[in-house]
Amino acid sequence: MSQQLVAFDKIGITFNGRVLLNSIDMSISEGEIVTLIGPNGSGKSTLIRTLLGLQTATSGEVIRHKSLRIGYMPQKLHIDPTLPLTVKHFLALVRGVDKAKIVPTLEKVGIGHLLSSQVHVLSGGETQRVLLARALLNNPNLLVLDEPVQGVDVNGQVELYNLIEGIRNELGCGVLMVSHDLHLVMAKTDTVVCINQHVCCSGSPQHVTGHPAYQALFGVPGADESIAIYAHQHDHVHDEHGDVLSESEDANHKGATSAHANCHHS
Numbered sequence: 001m002s003q004q005l006v007a008f009d010k011i012g013i014t015f016n017g018r019v020l021l022n023s024i025d026m027s028i029s030e031g032e033i034v035t036l037i038g039p040n041g042s043g044k045s046t047l048i049r050t051l052l053g054l055q056t057a058t059s060g061e062v063i064r065h066k067s068l069r070i071g072y073m074p075q076k077l078h079i080d081p082t083l084p085l086t087v088k089h090f091l092a093l094v095r096g097v098d099k100a101k102i103v104p105t106l107e108k109v110g111i112g113h114l115l116s117s118q119v120h121v122l123s124g125g126e127t128q129r130v131l132l133a134r135a136l137l138n139n140p141n142l143l144v145l146d147e148p149v150q151g152v153d154v155n156g157q158v159e160l161y162n163l164i165e166g167i168r169n170e171l172g173c174g175v176l177m178v179s180h181d182l183h184l185v186m187a188k189t190d191t192v193v194c195i196n197q198h199v200c201c202s203g204s205p206q207h208v209t210g211h212p213a214y215q216a217l218f219g220v221p222g223a224d225e226s227i228a229i230y231a232h233q234h235d236h237v238h239d240e241h242g243d244v245l246s247e248s249e250d251a252n253h254k255g256a257t258s259a260h261a262n263c264h265h266s
């Protein structure tokens with residue numbers, strides 16, 4: 001059985017009385033691709049920051065296997081565009097990097113020819129590949145990718161997801177990806193965890209159906225049948241803080257607020 005790399009055990013985060021995450025349970029194992037989805041502000045990045053140790057949980061625990069080594073790919077590359085910096089020099093900044101690995105790693109992600117290019121002239125897709133290369137240079141057994149296809153056109157997204165799957169197959173690493181929707185990422189995902197402050201649902205893509213709950217969250221207009229759509233059963237109601245309401249609270253809440261579109265399904 002695959003080694004579990006990390007587990008979130010009832011992770012909760014509260015700021016000034018506002019619940020950002022509520023009792024999140026999930027895990028990622030070697031060789032597993034887990035996709036975290038949820039609407040804007042649902043806490044995806046906060047959960048990733050907690051995994052990276054940049055955010056302290058108010059309650060619960062992140063259980064890391066002693067072998068855990070994370071390669072993190074952020075949403076965006078923040079570099080002063082006036083700063084001359086080649087891809088090679090950018091990657092040489094990775095702490096403890098084996099410089100002999102830079103060229104083969106760039107080749108692995110399909111951009112060996114960009115070694116001497118300036119980072120600020122790269123296209124969106126090229127930039128994402130450089131960031132992926134940087135994550136790989138950390139020799140990870142868990143890749144953490146925060147919206148890896150951001151700023152990439154649809155064809156480029158398919159290519160990137162294929163690349164990520166190929167890397168998983170080659171290295172046997174776990175992958176935790178954040179995504180806003182699943183139209184393209186679905187076929188490359190073993191497990192989906194849908195959060196909206198708490199875990200709304202999780203499961204394998206095999207259970208995908210065109211459930212109205214998912215469609216209410218993300219919309220699926222025009223999705224053809226070859227595109228898999230993640231769906232979940234939702235038998236509870238959230239308040240505006242993401243907390244799950246009891247039946248009596250729900251009845252009161254319905255009177256007090258308009259429908260909370262994010263997670264109010266049956």
Ligand SMILES: Nc1ncnc2c1ncn2[C@@H]1O[C@H](COP(=O)(O)OP(=O)(O)OP(=O)(O)O)[C@@H](O)[C@H]1O
Binds near residue numbers: 038042045046
């Ligand atoms: N340090 C913090 N202090 C207070 N509030 C915070 C902090 N970090 C995040 N938040 C709030 O937590 C909520 C969740 O933010 P988060 O960035 O995790 O959402 P997300 O699901 O990644 O959203 P998006 O899809 O828009 O990237 C937001 O409302 C944000 O304003």
